[in-house]
Amino acid sequence: MSSPVKQVPLAPGSDDEPRPTHPTTRAFFCGVVVEGAGEGELAQDVQELVASLGEPMSVQEAPYLPRSASAPTASGSLSALTDAPSSTSMSRSASADAAVLSEVITELVTTERSYLKRLFTLKSSYADPLRSFAKTKETSIIDAYAAKTLFGNVDQLIPASEGFLADLEVMLAGHGPGVGDVAIKHFRDLRAFDCYKQYYTKREEAQQIFEREVSKKSSTGFASYIDRIKYSTSDPKNRVGLRELLMEPVQRIPRYTLLFRTMIKHMPTSNPQRALLMEADAIASRIALAETDDPTRRAAVMHCLERSVENFPPGLISSTRVLVDCIDVADILIDSFGRGGGSTRGGHGTHGRGARSGGGGGSVDTLQATLFLFDDKLMICKRNPSSSAPGRILAGLDETEKVA
Structure with missing residues (x-):
């Protein structure tokens, strides 16, 4: 029995107005299980349902996703429902893993963008002015040692994140190596994130300096200055205080390990990117522990x-x-x-x-x-x-x- 596709308006009174349609720009991998197909043939209504999901997309069109023999292809997506019922669960699992992996990789790139913006804010709005003011007694808000210790080597963290993000953007666009290659390049080969160890070693003292200076109540003091900078932005979403900005680098390396492990979990063991991510995760874990190298x-x-x-x-x-x-x-x-x-x-x-x-x-x-x-x-x-x-x-x- 045929089941014609019926359009249901979501808002009353708008069914007589034609709606503009736009092609979907994001690919979704779906696993479809059909029971009672019988004799290997799909009913007409089931065929229409499958067709309504969109054009089948090959994994080859998403270069940053893992290549796996178990992942469904455009030519084999329908035959998997009829010719090989025993492999349905395997195909469905591979599709789900590919979808999760794509989302996690995208999350890594988007969070790296926002993290880099906050590093720039920490440096340009707080570190540079306070360190400059501390050079003379007449303009200092906090002394030179406090300014140096409070912000540590934040100037070295920015180039590390810039280089990492640049390679991630190329990878996401499908014109570069895989995510494991990018991670191992920056964590092992370039050792770009080793500078975080120096930032971590001074965090306890920096926290003490921060609390001490904030407790000093003065209209021209440290607490007034950081509040004034925080609320100077016109966008409420970007009103992040100095306390939170100072903790961003501390939280970033553990965030890398969490994302790497999620990717590893959803990658097939045969994928060469998996071993590279595991090595990068081990290096990031040692950095997060602030262990001193030999x-x-x-x-x-x-x-x-x-x-x-x-x-x-x-x-x-x-x-x-x-x-x-x-x-x-x-x-x-x-x-x-x-x-x-x-x-x-x-x-x-x-x-x-x-x-x-x-x-x-x-x-x-x-x-x-x-x-x-x-x-x-x-x-x-x-x-x-x-x-x-x-x-x-x-x-x-x-x-x-x-x-x-």
């Missing part, structure tokens, strides 16, 4: 030792030298003649003794020292006998994360 950690150790150890040998400074461990020791020096002179052990003098005790004709001197064991060297340092702190503390090695 070269930076080694440089921080060398900086602490050079700053803390008197006459530190410059030849020990190396970007590849690794500090294995350090241990405090006491070298006991014995002078059987009680002269308090030299020692017969290793040529150590008795100057700088940590302790001295003796009775009768002899004396015992103790030299307090710390051994720093590197992977290729051993450094022996004498500790100040007046200090009871261990060598690790005196050398500042417990603060290397702050230095890095």
Whole structure:
């Protein structure tokens, strides 16, 4: 039985007015399940229903979607309903995955656009003016250190986002590599997002500075300035305060990992883009944890030792030298003649003794020292006998994360 297509007006009184029609500019992937087709033939009304869904679209026409043998094609969309009923659920699942993947990729691009705009607002409306005002006492709203710490290295975050967005736009237009290629290029090859580690390390101190300055009530102070900038825009939707803008970079890297994992979930395992996204996700996760990489950690150790150890040998400074461990020791020096002179052990003098005790004709001197064991060297340092702190503390090695 034929089921003619009937147009139902949505508004009363408008059924006699012709409505302009426009072609759909967005593709939707649909999975259709028909029960009781019988003998492999579709009823006329079912055929009309399928035809009303629009022209079948091949996955090849969406270059940023994964190529999968299980995805339906334009030529096989109807035959999948009749010739291979057992694969219906598989085709439907592949179509749904492709649709979700397309939406997530689009979300990545659109949110990157808005994120970059907010970075520009943070820099141009807040960071640049406040850092410029802080250069002179007459114009400063907050001091130079507070201005520098509050905004961190926001100037480095903008180029990273600009380059990432440019490649994403090319990918979305279908003229470039896949989303996995773009992600791995910027997270692994260019290491463009490593600059976020530096921004993260100062966030706790920056938050303290923000709260301290906001609490100062003054008509010309920090709180008044940021409120004035916030409400200076004519668009209420773009009225974002400084507190929220400062948190945007903190939240952006975890947002990348969420989007990457959603894409991975809806990609077939055979898609080469999937492995690239998994690697990019692992790198982004480490950045989000603000973990210090090995070269930076080694440089921080060398900086602490050079700053803390008197006459530190410059030849020990190396970007590849690794500090294995350090241990405090006491070298006991014995002078059987009680002269308090030299020692017969290793040529150590008795100057700088940590302790001295003796009775009768002899004396015992103790030299307090710390051994720093590197992977290729051993450094022996004498500790100040007046200090009871261990060598690790005196050398500042417990603060290397702050230095890095």
